[in-house]
Amino acid sequence: MAQTIVIDPVTRIEGHAKISIYLDDAGAVRDAHFHVTEFRGFERFCLGRPFWEMPAITARICGICPVSHILASAKAGDGILAVAIPPGAEQLRRLMNLAQIVQSHALSFFHLSGPDLFLGFESDPAKRNIFGLVAADPAFARGGIRLRQFGQSIIEALGGRKIHPAWAVPGGVRSGLTAEARAVIAAGLPEAIQVAEGALNRFKGLLARCEEEIATYGQFPSLFLGLVGEDGTWEHHGGRLRVMDAQGNILADHIAAEHYDELIGEAGEPWSYLKFPYYRPQGYPEGIYRVGPLARLNICRSVGTPVADAELVEMRQRAGGGPISASFFYHYARLVEIVAALERIGMLIADPEVGTGPLRANAGVNRREAVGVSEAPRGTLFHHYKVDEDGLITYVNLIIATGQNNLAMNRTVAQIARRYLRGDRLDEGLLNRVEAGIRAYDPCLSCSTHLAGQPTVELALIGPDGTVIDQIGPDL
Amino acid sequence: MADKLRLATVWLGGCSGCHMSLLDMDEWLIDLAAVADLVYSPIADHKHYPKNVDLVLVEGAVATNEHLELARKVRQRSRLVVALGDCAVTGNVTAMRNPLGAAATVLQQVYITHGDPRGVLPDDPDIVPRLLDTVVPLHATITVDLFLPGCPPSAPAIRALIEALLKGETPPAASRFG
Ligand code: SF4
Numbered sequence: 001m002a003q004t005i006v007i008d009p010v011t012r013i014e015g016h017a018k019i020s021i022y023l024d025d026a027g028a029v030r031d032a033h034f035h036v037t038e039f040r041g042f043e044r045f046c047l048g049r050p051f052w053e054m055p056a057i058t059a060r061i062c063g064i065c066p067v068s069h070i071l072a073s074a075k076a077g078d079g080i081l082a083v084a085i086p087p088g089a090e091q092l093r094r095l096m097n098l099a100q101i102v103q104s105h106a107l108s109f110f111h112l113s114g115p116d117l118f119l120g121f122e123s124d125p126a127k128r129n130i131f132g133l134v135a136a137d138p139a140f141a142r143g144g145i146r147l148r149q150f151g152q153s154i155i156e157a158l159g160g161r162k163i164h165p166a167w168a169v170p171g172g173v174r175s176g177l178t179a180e181a182r183a184v185i186a187a188g189l190p191e192a193i194q195v196a197e198g199a200l201n202r203f204k205g206l207l208a209r210c211e212e213e214i215a216t217y218g219q220f221p222s223l224f225l226g227l228v229g230e231d232g233t234w235e236h237h238g239g240r241l242r243v244m245d246a247q248g249n250i251l252a253d254h255i256a257a258e259h260y261d262e263l264i265g266e267a268g269e270p271w272s273y274l275k276f277p278y279y280r281p282q283g284y285p286e287g288i289y290r291v292g293p294l295a296r297l298n299i300c301r302s303v304g305t306p307v308a309d310a311e312l313v314e315m316r317q318r319a320g321g322g323p324i325s326a327s328f329f330y331h332y333a334r335l336v337e338i339v340a341a342l343e344r345i346g347m348l349i350a351d352p353e354v355g356t357g358p359l360r361a362n363a364g365v366n367r368r369e370a371v372g373v374s375e376a377p378r379g380t381l382f383h384h385y386k387v388d389e390d391g392l393i394t395y396v397n398l399i400i401a402t403g404q405n406n407l408a409m410n411r412t413v414a415q416i417a418r419r420y421l422r423g424d425r426l427d428e429g430l431l432n433r434v435e436a437g438i439r440a441y442d443p444c445l446s447c448s449t450h451l452a453g454q455p456t457v458e459l460a461l462i463g464p465d466g467t468v469i470d471q472i473g474p475d476l
Numbered sequence: 477m478a479d480k481l482r483l484a485t486v487w488l489g490g491c492s493g494c495h496m497s498l499l500d501m502d503e504w505l506i507d508l509a510a511v512a513d514l515v516y517s518p519i520a521d522h523k524h525y526p527k528n529v530d531l532v533l534v535e536g537a538v539a540t541n542e543h544l545e546l547a548r549k550v551r552q553r554s555r556l557v558v559a560l561g562d563c564a565v566t567g568n569v570t571a572m573r574n575p576l577g578a579a580a581t582v583l584q585q586v587y588i589t590h591g592d593p594r595g596v597l598p599d600d601p602d603i604v605p606r607l608l609d610t611v612v613p614l615h616a617t618i619t620v621d622l623f624l625p626g627c628p629p630s631a632p633a634i635r636a637l638i639e640a641l642l643k644g645e646t647p648p649a650a651s652r653f654g
Contacts, residue, residue, distance in 0.1 A: 040489070040570060040573065041573035041576065044573065045575070045576055057569065060491050060568075061491060062491050062492065062493070063490075063491045063493020063496040063497070064492055064493075064496055107496075111499065111519060125521040125522075126521075126522075129517075129519060129520035129521060131505075134505075134506055134509060135509075141506075142503060142506065145502055145503055145505065145506070146502070149502045152500060161630070162496075162497070163493045163496055163500070164493060164627060164628070
């Protein structure tokens with residue numbers, strides 16, 4: 001008899017989700033669904049609001065990466081003004097985005113996935129959290145907490161607060177960087193780099209023991225999408241879109257944000273509030289692609305900073321070269337990106353002129369439609385707006401990083417279930433492995449469900465006739 | 477051990493910014509862990525809301541039937557319930573969908589009218605929670621003991637509240653509402 005397994009809620013991810021595993025008549029895993037169970041409706045309730053308000057409102061999509069939304073929104077606003085923002089403002093936006101990458105990646109690695117990686121995927125669930133990690137390895141956990149704090153403090157130094165700083169605005173930014181703040185950042189950098197490199201070394205030490213996880217936590221060919229610079233280097237805020245296939249062929253390159261809909265289509269399913277973006281030329285669901293740290297490091301030629309570049313070369317070697325298809329390497333990529341971001345922060349603040357001069361271009365509504373794109377920690381983020389002659393919003397489309405990994409996360413769950421499901425019963429070890437597979441993508445379901453709202457995973461095992469034969473969580 | 481504070485945090489309809497502000501207490505979290513046990517939280521692996529919780533911080537507004545059920549359970553099983561942040565306190569951004577109309581209308585607009593040609597309504601009743609027609613603040617559904625406004629409340633404000641409670645003192649004035 002065919003059956004379904006449900007995991008509910010999925011924990012230590014940023015949002016509310018459930019997972020169903022479908023069995024066929026022979027009791028083998030037929031398919032798996034990762035259900036996102038939040039809905040918030042931003043794309044509708046923003047209609048009629050001035051585009052000037054959009055950075056501050058869309059920040060509230062997500063408390064983990066508000067900066068990403070603020071920046072993508074402000075960029076769309078620049079497009080409506082039809083201005084090039086002053087160079088000082090551009091530098092400071094970049095600085096804040098780099099800080100955002102550091103804090104968010106640190107949260108993912110130390111606070112959310114660290115307990116799996118360093119306490120064990122099947123360790124005691126009551127201790128498998130950041131406090132358990134603090135108890136087991138206080139220096140390591142404290143370093144992670146301080147690394148996240150470092151990123152957050154740069155955001156605060158620029159924007160006046162750590163979460164939801166209404167700082168980047170259409171045309172530029174509201175305020176500059178004080179000399180004192182620059183000195184504080186400079187003073188904090190060496191420790192931050194030391195923590196990041198220490199984490200990289202620890203992670204490399206794990207790799208040899210994680211062959212199975214590498215082979216099953218999302219190991220399949222897919223496309224990769226992200227921004228790269230003019231010369232193909234790693235990019236996080238400017239640049240153009242590139243799409244690469246699993247063999248390393250570049251399928252699309254130098255695509256401007258305005259043309260994103262030529263690359264990306266969005267499908268829906270009755271069992272998730274999260275849409276399913278796909279690479280339009282290949283159709284749904286064949287056009288499965290991944291975004292985020294691993295995708296960015298796959299598609300770029302090099303990072304452009306010395307330590308991160310050396311780490312990238314080593315990571316590619318360890319993964320066997322070519323674009324890396326194993327999602328377990330998202331963790332690795334995240335650490336390399338922390339190093340890259342810290343190096344770039346160092347380069348920016350070394351310049352005493354950084355963020356000086358005018359910081360905001362003034363203009364009115366000169367264009368009625370614009371797309372802002374930025375690399376959020378989890379991947380490429382698009383804000384597409386249309387406005388009327390007064391600048392009131394008439395259309396909003398948001399394509400969120402996590403949504404773009406939706407197809408890949410579903411496939412990952414099925415792959416792990418095939419490997420670790422024994423019989424037709426769920427056990428805690430399987431549950432956490434499935435969840436850990438999802439955590440590799442660091443899904444931000446607050447973001448993804450801007451559309452559609454909740455932070456938990458439930459797991460269900462479902463038979464061929466649709467009956468639920470086993471279920472774990474949630475507490476409802 | 478037994479006299480450690482049993483602390484829970486709950487995420488309803490919000491952006492997780494209030495939880496991030498909690499994490500912005502940074503290294504003080506380590507001190508907190510010495511005097512409190514985290515018994516339920518989205519940053520840990522608990523699947524069930526336990527009994528006998530001393531203090532729970534609730535982020536977010538009540539937007540779905542699942543939020544409502546969880547809020548009621550939280551009330552039954554917890555001594556002190558704090559509405560953490562503006563979404564829990566007033567509905568805030570999460571409630572901005574209310575003027576759009578009933579849940580069915582909103583979903584239709586987002587997924588069909590405004591959606592991809594492949595638009596499908598996420599309406600599988602066994603899977604996705606049912607949206608409430610009106611998003612409401614926490615105190616509209618259960619009795620709330622303390623309110624900490626802010627979007628999000630700052631980390632020092634959250635810390636001041638917890639420290640006062642740990643010492644058995646009346647929390648700072650900011651935690652009153654209405
Ligand atoms: S109050 Fe603000 S920070 Fe907290 S959940 Fe709501 S929108 Fe997010």
